[in-house]
Amino acid sequence: xxxxxxxxxxGMVMLNAVVSQAQTFAQYSPQTITYRSDVLPKSTLxxxxxxxxxxxxxxxxxxxxxxxxxxxxxxxxxxxxxNMIVPRFLVEDPSKITLAELILSPVEMENSPADKEKIxxxxxxxxxxPWNDSATMWNNQPQADSVYQVKWTLRKKQKxxxxxxxxxxxxxxxxxxxxxxxxxxxxxxxxTPASRWQWFASPLYEDETRRPLLVIHYKEPITTGILSGTxxxxxxxxxxxANARTNGTKTxxxxxxxNTPPASGGTKEQ
Numbered sequence: 001x002x003x004x005x006x007x008x009x010x011g012m013v014m015l016n017a018v019v020s021q022a023q024t025f026a027q028y029s030p031q032t033i034t035y036r037s038d039v040l041p042k043s044t045l046x047x048x049x050x051x052x053x054x055x056x057x058x059x060x061x062x063x064x065x066x067x068x069x070x071x072x073x074x075x076x077x078x079x080x081x082x083n084m085i086v087p088r089f090l091v092e093d094p095s096k097i098t099l100a101e102l103i104l105s106p107v108e109m110e111n112s113p114a115d116k117e118k119i120x121x122x123x124x125x126x127x128x129x130p131w132n133d134s135a136t137m138w139n140n141q142p143q144a145d146s147v148y149q150v151k152w153t154l155r156k157k158q159k160x161x162x163x164x165x166x167x168x169x170x171x172x173x174x175x176x177x178x179x180x181x182x183x184x185x186x187x188x189x190x191x192t193p194a195s196r197w198q199w200f201a202s203p204l205y206e207d208e209t210r211r212p213l214l215v216i217h218y219k220e221p222i223t224t225g226i227l228s229g230t231x232x233x234x235x236x237x238x239x240x241x242a243n244a245r246t247n248g249t250k251t252x253x254x255x256x257x258x259n260t261p262p263a264s265g266g267t268k269e270q
Contacts (some may be wrong), residue, residue, distance in 0.1 A: 028219035030098070033086070037212040040082040041203035042181070044133045047075040051138035059205045060107050061212075063122045064197035065186035075197070078131060078142070080181025081214045084174070090218060091175055099217040100171035102182065104163045104200040105210035106154070120154040120198035121187035126170040127180035144183040148173075151187050154198065163200070171216060 037043065045055035045062070061077035090096055102124065129142035136142070152165050167182065174180075186197070201210040 027222055029222050031218055031220050033216045033218075035081045035084050035214040035216075037079065037081055037203035037214070038208065042080040042082050042133045043078060043202045043204070043212075044136050045075060045077045045202070046136060046138045046141060047073065048138045049073050049075075054134055054137055056133040056136070057204065059202055060109075060199045061184060061202040062107075062197065062199035063184050063186040065188055066196040074186065076141075076183060076185040077202075078127060078133070078136060078181060078183050079203070079212060080127070080131075080179070084179050084214065086175060086216070087218075087220070089221070094172040094175040096220075097168060097172055097175075097216055097218045099166065100168040101213075101215040101217075102165040102167045103213040103215060104165065105205075105212075106159050106161070106163060107199045107201050107205070107210075108159075109197070109199050115195040115197070116159075117156060118193055118195040119156065120159065120195045121190055122152055122154075122198050123185050123187045124150045124152065124165055124167060124170070125183045125185070126173055127183050128178075130180055142180065142183075145170075145173075151189075153190075167214075171214075 043056070043058070043061050045058040045060065046053075047055070047064070055077075061079055062075070063077065064073070064075035066073055125144035125146075126148070127142050127144050131142040148169060150165060150167060150170070152163070154163065170182070184200075187194070201207065201212070203211050205211050
């Protein structure tokens, strides 16, 4: 039979081993942050139709590509979420982002009937240079990432619905490097005839519910116990209870449960 003090020491060592093992089992709590574009709004619609004019007050953004008397005319847009502040652990490890969605609301303009019946194709890129919405024009527009881009296609039936563009990789790079926002340009590739333009509500659009949003979904690490399922933050109390049981005494002190936050809850070409 082991001496009482040796039995106590053995019990504490075993308990500490269990607690240490429990703390190595990391679980994740899904979280979501939504950023509004109309908080410190920053967007512009530029065109080579008027290459020395700014489109910072435009109620729409989007892209266009058409011919007029043999001349190629284009429109493209820039959009930045100036309030994109993320938790520190995401700054340290952006790979914990599971999905980043750029939410856009299509806007019907005076398009020709033929264009309304066609699909729309546009491209989203990450801007890599600083820019000022009121000073940005076609002739001095900032550069965008020329390697990574997301191509998106809208079918006819999708043109009256919210568009969710997967920009996960771009947002990760914005966190790793610098947040200069997104560029929207027209996609002229593809065998299927496409509409000459696609417009969306800008941060200045009259209907607030249709302004662009950026939604980031991520997993937040939480350390849980393998037995109780609660956060193991009360190790000293657990050891005291174990000691009391070893000594043959009774304790009715129970660890208080720790509330964890509840989970919140086109066609893509890359």
